[in-house]
Amino acid sequence: MIGNYPTGRQKGALIPMLLYAQDEIGQITEELIDEVSKRLSVNRVEIEEVLGYYTMLHREKRGKHHVQICTNVSCMLRGGEELWEHACGKLGIGNKQTTADGSVSLEEVECIGACSWAPAILVNYDFHFNVTPESLDALIEGLRTKQ
Amino acid sequence: MAELVTLTIDGKQITAEKGTLVIEAAKKIGIEIPAFCYYEGYSLQAACRMCLVEVEKMPKLQPGCTLPAAEGMVVMTDSPKVVEARKSTLEFLLTNHPLDCPVCDKGGECELQDMVFRYGAGESRFTEIKHHANEKQWSPMVYYDPARCILCYRCIRVCDEGLGVGALGLTHRGVHAEITPSNGDHLECDECGMCIDICPVGALTSGSYRYKSRPWEMNHVGTICAHCSNGCKTTLSIRNGEIMRANNRDQSGINGEFLCAKGRFGYDFVHSEERLQTPxxxxxxxxxxxxxxxxxxxxxxxxxxxxxxxxxxxxxxxxxxxxxxxxxxxxxxxxxxxxxxxxxxRSGDVASLLNALAGKRDALATVADLYTTKAALVIGSDLSQQHPLLAFQLRANYRHHGSSTYTVTRGPVREDSYAARSIRFEAGDEIGALDQLREDLSKHASVVILFGDSVKGGDVAKLVAFGDSLGVGVKYVCLMDYSxxxxxxxxxxxxxxxxxxxxxxxxxxxxxxxxxxxxxxxxxxxxxxxxxxxxxxxxxxxxxxxxxxxxxxxxxxxxxxxxxxAYEKNGTVTNTCGEVQRLKAGAKVMGVxxxxxxxxxxxxxxxxxxxxxxxxxxxxxxxxxxxxxxxxxPIIVTGGAAPTQPxxxxxxxxxxxxxxRSAEDTLFTSGSLGRYSKMLNAAMEAPGKLYKE
Amino acid sequence: MLLNQPHPLETRVLTRRFEYPQKNPIWVDEFVAKQGYEGFRKALGMSPDEIIEEVKKSSLRGRGGAGFPTGLKWSFVDRKSSKPKYVVVNGDEGEPGTCKDRVLIEHDPHRLIEGCLICARAIGAERGWVYIRGEYRFHIDILDKAIAEAYERGYLGENILGSGMTFHLSTHTGAGSYECGEESALLESLEGKRGNPRLKPPFPATVGAFQCPTTVNNVETFCAVPDILLNGGDWYHALGTPKNGGTRMVCLSGHINNPGVYEVPLGFNMKRLIEEIGGGVWKGRKLKAVIPGGSSSPILTADEVDIPADYDSLAKAGSMLGSGATMVCDETTDMVKLLARVMKFYAHESCGWCIPCREGTAWLAKILARMDEGAGMTRDIDMIDQLATSMFGRTFCALGDAAAMPTMSIVRKFRNEFEAKIGSTEVFVPAPGTQPLVVL
Missing domain, CATH: 3.40.50.740 (Rossmann fold)
Structure with missing residues (x-):
């Protein structure tokens, strides 16, 4: 990955490296920060800067299935907010919280670029389109049994 | 000669070099364009938007801090549009800024207070709940209150660009954006406190001063730091004979804006309970x-x-x-x-240097020379640790003028990061190592050579002979330990x-x-x-x-x-560059x-x-x-530095x-004085360690 | 696969290889069989100036939102510089209401690669990156595979097709930031930093990625280039209106019967777009308003939408073509709620760099949330307008404007709805729940 960036500019790989590593281990850990800092020769503070900035990077552990529900305008117009309320009620958790069994976590997200198939949600990196409360129920059931 | 342009600011014509920033051009004719993020000598941010000015033929207000002066430009800094914009920016700024001025350390010395006083609106329309984040201690020296922070990024820049430490960054975003220290929740840095000095508000506060006094209760006495040989001016703020803080309040010394941990926090030995007060x-x-x-x-x-x-x-x-x-x-x-x-x-062989320089005039470099010389050669000294002001000057020279620094040291030093060349040598062979640099150095019109205690006696003579052989103007600094x-x-x-x-x-x-x-x-x-x-x-x-x-x-x-x-007496001291400066008594200690x-x-x-x-x-x-x-x-009594060449x-x-032999003090040690400074000791005992490249 | 049914009124250029329903991306064999890389082969026989001239002739304008003429942008790249030049594709696609770039990548990834190659040829670049928002991992994987194919077949790498040209391309994932769609913020992000926009000038054409001359264009813009080279700039230009050439992707969303991504000529009437292609407002309701270019663009009322949808006509109508989003609001839409949601978005996405945007979006979001909850005061209405006006044109980058423009237009055009939401009291009532705006 470092080879994709100009010589001496290996810091370019920082964000992809953090994100891809996070996908593998589930969260940004202190060990990961140290490792990335070494590999890319960047200071700890440079990593802190991006960790706080990019919403997809997170230090806390999330559910095995991270359900991200868009409530931005296009989704809102077609029931995104109701979907969000429904999911919170169904799972008994709020924004950026995880179910007790660790299977599902919820996040209210900004536009995920699926506006023409709204309301849309992301489960980890999988899109689900034209979601209804009923199809969401079925989806979540599926996720919880899949674990 | 740079191209000159004529522009008009508030009806006054001014001729300036093309490319001069409008904010600077205005300053020259006595017009203040207010700004938080703009700070002379540091990179431009255009973030605070306080300096927006109206420019003829430009539909939008323009930031004066990044707008280059151009021929025929007509700038208005007090038009109704500009006045309104400043009011609204300050109103925005105060929405989440806590109005805890009565207990804030910065109260009375706060740029935000001054700005609101001068340019702000009388009332705020903000009735929502403020965003708040709690204060944090980053080190024994530095506390950060994100709620008070207005995000002008001065601290980040002074640490990175000025000191070359880069211990501060920006994290989160939007109203949550805040400054973050080098190691997650704490600082590992020089603890120089420059970030505290440069902070326009009370976001960064000093571990030794916070919540101790109001600025107007104190007398401010400019004197020379008691610690190292660089001779920085430090301003003691005195209440009832007690030093409440030391900082770089008037920036009139040879150190300009610079002050390190010793000058800022290392004054506390004065009021140590271990002070002797009776024979x-x-x-x-x-x-x-x-x-x-x-x-x-x-x-x-x-x-x-x-x-x-x-x-x-x-x-x-x-x-x-x-x-x-x-x-x-x-x-x-x-x-x-x-x-x-x-x-x-004795910690440096200045006698041999003076001997070798016999017959030469102006061959001793001043602190100011380090900022203007085309090249500098540092031999056998970890400058950033032992001579922080000199290191700061060289870095500023590199940053502002692109000067070249060469290092000849036993181990890695911070100057290596921007040095034109760095050479490692075995003890005793520093003069031999110089031959490698002859060609590089002779390319520069002026060179300052700084050398530590390992160059002495005959080696000093050889060094001066080497300097002579370069065929360019060479000045010297014999590095020594104490004030x-x-x-x-x-x-x-x-x-x-x-x-x-x-x-x-x-x-x-x-x-x-x-x-x-x-x-x-x-x-x-x-x-x-x-x-x-x-x-x-x-x-x-x-x-x-x-x-x-x-x-x-x-x-x-x-x-x-x-x-x-030193903080209790008058007199003069001579710094390592041979500049004489005056001490002014500030503190009073009974019995001594x-x-x-x-x-x-x-x-x-x-x-x-x-x-x-x-x-x-x-x-x-x-x-x-x-x-x-x-x-x-007159130079001395007005607080200036008079060069000597004895x-x-x-x-x-x-x-x-x-x-x-040098004691090779670090940023946090200072011979026997340092042992009695709680702050300096605390810095050494703090989590993390001394900043090293 | 996402694709909606094609509509006979579409003009299919970028989407001409798409099939319905299409199970897989068009991989290299099929791509080449359908004139793939022929535009690039043609470009190999042309001088950089000729390529740029052809693109200028096409009157192609940036499809990311700002609408800057592409040929002109390419011509600004400092080709004489001794530094390397770079091609950067903006696939951050974060403007609410926009979902077109993903469709292009997902179905015809080689078209984007071909567009990059032509640009590289024109500006003398030997390296490029496709910056794709982190949520589009699926699309990054597709493009990665297509890039691997292109390397295998000699379309990428060294001595491409025996021409001596070198060009390397890779994907670069974002990680959740709307602001990174702004080109200089995107470059910062590409360099591994926060997506804070840069001070301009210098523009990327002189100091771009890694301090080198760079051109940054939207995915759709690059995708339009192969056919321009293939059939000529004049041909492409003629597809649209005299001053707005070519076709564009539109993303119909909201209260509409046939939401979807369609390709139409520039200047296609917006009312017809909604009624004929989009099948009209859903549930038999009446149209209230349209947000024509993503959530940053000023809103148009139902009376204002009978206009050609191109850069100039929308600008004349006080809005903008933006990124191709067309968000349709039916008569039941609560405009206060809508604006509150829009502002919540901008407050969340403001990078915090400059004061007016950082504080202004957060303040407005709080007021609007309070109004939406029924605790608004009469004075809030004017204040919303004033605060937005205070932000407009005064922020470091365009995000402040993007937040201000919809606000000013909505509060002015739908003032009655704001008035209707005023609470019964004129005394300040804190917003119910003192939840922070954003949870970190």
Whole structure:
């Protein structure tokens, strides 16, 4: 990955490296920060800067299935907010919280670029389109049994 | 010659170099364009939007801090649009800024307060709930209150660009955006506190000052830092004789905006509970408190008796007492006591340098030269650790003028990160290593060579010969340890030289020789602690010590006279570049006397005529009699730095260079003074470690 | 696969290889069989100036939102610089209402690669990156595979097709930031930093990625280039209106019967777009308003939408073509709620760099949330307008404007709805729940 960036500019790989590593281990850990800092020769503070900035990077552990529900305008117009309320009620958790069994976590997200198939949600990196409360129920059931 | 353009600001015409920023052009004609994020000498941010101005033919308001002056440009800085924009920016800023001014450290000195006072609206329309985040301690020195932070990024820039440390960053975003320290939740840095100084509001506060005082309750006294040899001006803020803080309030010293941890936080030794405040006299083997008159009489009697019987004195001065005290001490020893045994602990071989420079004029670099020279060569010194101001100057020179720095050091140093070339050498071979740089250095129109204690004696001569061979203007800095290391040499606190490097009439014992002597009758240490790492050979010697603390040497004393520190006295000191600056008494500590006064009283008690012992009178004598010290008085009394060059001919005797050794202090150590600074010790004990590249 | 049914009124250029329903991306064999890389082969026979001239002739304008003429942008790249030049594709696609770039990548990834190659040829670049928002991992994987194919077949790498040209391309994932869609913020992000926009000038054409001359264009813009080279700039230009050439992707969303991504000529009437292609407002309701270019663009009322949808006509109508989003609001839409949601988005996405945007979006979001909950005061209405006006044109980058423009238009055009939401009291009532705006 470092080879994709100009010589001496290996810091370019920082964000992809953090994100891809996070996908593998589930969260940004202190060990990961140290490792990335070494590999890319960047200071700890440079990593802190991006960790706080990019919403997809997170230090806390999330559910095995991270359900991200868009409530931005296009989704809102077609029931995104109701979907969000429904999911919170169904799972008994709020924004950026995880179910007790660790299977599902919820996040209210900004536009995920699926506006023409709204309301849309992301489960980890999988899109689900034209979601209804009923199809969401079925989806979540599926996720919880899949674990 | 740069192209000139004429523009109009608020109806006034001004000619400026093309590309001059409008904010700077306006400043030249006395028009303030307010700004938070703009800070001269640091990268442009255009973030605070306070400097928006109206420009003819431009539909949008333009940031004056990034807008280059152009021919025919018409700028308005107080049009209704601009006034409204400033009001609204300040209103925005105050939405989440806590209005805790009554308890905020910055209250009264806050740029946000001043801005709102001058440009803000009388009332805010904000009625929502403020966003809040709690204050954090980042280190013993630095606290951060994100709620107060207005995100001007000055701290990030001064740390990264100015110091080359880069310990601060920006994290989160939107209203949550805040400054983040180097190691997640704490700082590992130089602890210089420059971020605190440069913070326009009370977001960054000092561990030693926070919630202690209001700015208007204090007197602000500009004096010279008591610690290293760089000679930074530090402003002591005094309340009832007590130093509440030290900072770089007026930025008028040779250090400009710079001040390190020692100058800012290392003043606390002054009010240490371990300070000696009463004379101590040994009775029945124990040091017990005594009155000044008793102690002085005892010392005067002993001195008189030993002198009368032709006994042996050993006198040790300090690299931290003033020029006046050093001068008076050697006069006391040589004329009053009739001894040639006088010395101090030397940390750099300036005598050999002055000798080698004989016949040259202006060959000593000033602190200011380091900012303007085209190239600098640093030999055998970890400049950022031991000479932080000099390191700062070189970095600023590189940043602003693209100067080249070369390092020749034993291990890696911070300057390597921007150095044109870095060479590692084996101990003793630094001069040999220089040949590799001859070609590089001779390309620059001016070069300043800074060298540490490993270059001494014949090597200094070789170094100057090397400098001569470059064929360009070369200036030198002999790096030394403490606030008056240079002055101690100049004033004649060595067994080889009297004041001005005149050969001593009689060559006495050096410091190691005094310590080794078995037959010393009197050992007198003024502000020195030679027994920290040595034994006194003479068991019967009567030991007199003038000190701030009960040091190893003071513990061996028969009489201890409590002395005032640099922050409690007037006088002058000479920095490592040979610049003389004035100390101004700020703090008051009960029971102590300055070393000069102690010596004067002793002289009086002994019936010696050594002249009036006020700093002013002694300095007058120094100016009259010590070569190179006939400096311009107005420069000194107005708080400036007057350069000296004490020797104009070859020295009659060569210095004993085996005695030259630097203590190699770090940013957080400072000889015996540092041991009594809680803040400096706390920095060393803080989580993490000393910042290293 | 996402694709909606094609509509006969579409003009299919970028989407001409798409099939319905299409199970897989068009991989290299099929791509080449359908004139793939032929535009690039043609470009190999042309000088950089000729390529740029052809693109200028096409009157192609940036499809990311700002609408800057592409040929002109390419011509600004400092080709004489001794530094390397770079091609950067903006696939951050974060403007609410926009979902077109993903469709292009997902179905015809080689078209994007071909567009990059032509640009590289024109500006003398030997390296490029496709910056794709982190949520589009699926699309990054597709493009990675297509890039691997292109390397295998000699379309990427060294001595491409024996021409001596070198060009390397890779994907670069974002990690959740709307602001990174702004080109200089995107470059910061590409360099591994926060997506704070840069001070301009210098523009990326002189100091771009890694301090080198760079051109940054939207995915759709690059995708339009192969056919321009293939059929000529004049041909492409003629597809649209005289001053607005070519076709564009539109993303119909909201209260509409046939939401979807369609390709239409520039200047296609917006009312027809909604009624004919989009099948009209859903549930038989009446149209209230349209947000024509993503949530940053000023809103149009139902009376204002009978206009050609191109850059100039929308600008004349006080809005903008933006990124191709067309968000349809039916008569039941609560405009206060809508604006509150829009502002919540901008407050969340503001990078915090400059004061007016950082504080202004957060303040407005709080007021609007309070109004939406029924605790608004009369004075809030004017204040919303004033605060937005205070932000407009005064922020460091365009995000402040993006937040201000919809606000000013909505509060002015639908003032009655704001008035209707005023609470019964004129005394300040804190917003119910003092939840922070954003949870970190």
């Amino acid at each position: 101590l006299v040994r009775k029945d083997g124990e040091l017990v408190e005594a009155s000044w008159s008793e102690a002085l009489a005892l010392v005067a009697k002993k001195f008189g008796d030993v002198k009368a019987k032709g006994g042996k004195f050993g006198v040790v001065g300090s690299a931290r007492t003033t020029n006046e005290e050093a001068y008076y001490l050697q006069k006391f020893a040589r004329q009053g006591l009739g001894t040639a045994n006088i010395d101090h602990r 008056n290391s240079r002055g101690a040499w100049d004033m004649g606190l060595t067994h080889e030289y009297g004041p001005g490097y005149e050969a001593a009439e009689q060559r006495g014992l050096s410091l190691p020789e005094m310590l080794a002597a078995k037959d010393l009758d009197v050992f007198w240490a003024v502000g020195a602690n030679p027994l920290a790492d040595a034994e006194l050979g003479s068991n019967d010697a009567f030991v007199v010590v003038q000190e701030l603390f009960l040091t190893e040497t003071a513990r061996r004393a028969d009489v201890v006279l409590p002395a005032a520190s 006397k300055t070393d000069l006064e102690i010596m004067g009283l002793l002289a009086k008690e002994m019936g010696l005529d050594l002249g009036i012992w006020t700093p002013e009178k002694v300095f007058e004598e120094i100016r009259r009699t010590v070569r190179g010290y006939n400096v311009q008085l 020797v104009s001919g070859q020295l009659a005797v060569l210095p004993d260079v085996s005695l030259v």
